Each structure stands twice: as structure tokens, then as C-alpha cells.
Amino acid sequence: MTNQTLDMCGYACPMPILKTKQALASMSSREVIEVICTDQGSKKDFVAFCNQLGHKLISQRDEGNKIIFQIEKN
């Protein structure tokens, strides 16, 4: 159940975080965004991002060189 998908493949730090932040701003609480990116550093960055802002990192999985995050807005 995803409300929005954000494709950040090919973008380096900090763009996936910045664009996710902007996308979350237009969403309602409990809605879920799926972020797809290729920046390997984002694996830890999204954990820190969600931790800091109180969003819930529902899942994180690798698909080839892509990393797919599902984040529920707090």
C-alpha cells in the first residue's frame, strides 16, 4: 500500500533525502512513500533520517543495484 513513489536512481547524496523530505511535506500522516535509489550511502542515511524525524521505515530491500525504501509519514 503505497501512496507515492519517488525514483531517485542515479542521484547521489544528499538528493534522495532532500527530495524525500519535499515529497513527505505534501503527504498526510500515515501515508506511505516508496523511494527507489541507487546511492549505497542512503541505506544508513534513511535510517537516520526517519529516526530523527519520527517517520517509520517500514521496509528496506535491495533489488539489483537498487535500494527500495518504504517510509510511513509520522
Added chain:
Amino acid sequence: MSDLNEMTLIASKGTLDWAYPPFILASTGIAMSKEVTVFCTFYGLNLLLKDLSHLRISPQGNPDMPMKMPFGPKWFQAIDFGPKIPNLFWNIPGLEFFATQMMKKTFKNNGMATIEELREICIDMGVKFIACEMTMGMFGFSREDFIEGIEFAGAATYLDVAHKSNQDLFI
């Protein structure tokens, strides 16, 4: 979530490579709901000029810069020319320009935003920039040389902001 949510950065360098860390950290700070102030002093003033196209990198006196070509076959791109080139070589006119173009290409190949894009995002997201008035005068800049919406002030203003902040970094 922490309630201490202010961050300040001092940006003191004005080369293309060193322009990235302040903008990356400032925009990420805002994304993580911090209030961010960047104090641009000495060569860091360059980051606030209207035109950023003059920003360059210098391999001169920069022995740790990895120098890998952003084009050609994989084996060629893997070679680090940095340690193989004597520093004197970089005195040759035009090579700094070449090195800058190669660095820009490397940034692009790796999906990095340009400095102009990152600065735009910082401004849109609400990063506050302070240009150091003292260094402006010293280097002969005038207020018209800088982008709109920034503050002009000195060390005391920065320290006052930093006093309330819990993360302060010198770059």
C-alpha cells in the same frame, strides 16, 4: 527526536570541491528539520556570489586529490594519476581549467547535483546565509555582487547564533 534543532556551519573555503560540504550539510540539516545558518567567511564568500561559474579546483599543492579520468574504458578510469604526476606539472597554464572540467564531469557521472542546484535547494528550503562583512571589505566585494536574501554581518552575529545551536561545524 531531539528538541535541540539548530545547526551552524562556517564555510571558509571557496574552491569547487570545498563548496560541496557546506551546501550538502546545510540542505540535509534542513531536511532533518534543523534550523541552519551558514556563515561564509574568507574564501567561503565565493559561495554566495551571484555567479558561481568561476569556482575551480586546484591540484596544485593538493597531493591527496585522487585523479581518475571520468571517461574511457574501465581499466583506464581505475588509474589514479594523482601520485604519478609531479606537483610542478600543475603550474602549466590551462591545466587547472582541465582538472576542473574533469572534476565537474566526475561529479556529473556520479549523479551529484551542481553547486548552483544545491545552493538553490538550500535557499528554497530556508537555509540562512550570513556573508562576513569584514572579509567582503577586505577582498573588495560589494553587496551587489552577492545573491539576494542573505544577511551581512560579522563574527559577533555568528557567535550569537551559534550560542543557541547544538551543532557547529567549521568547513
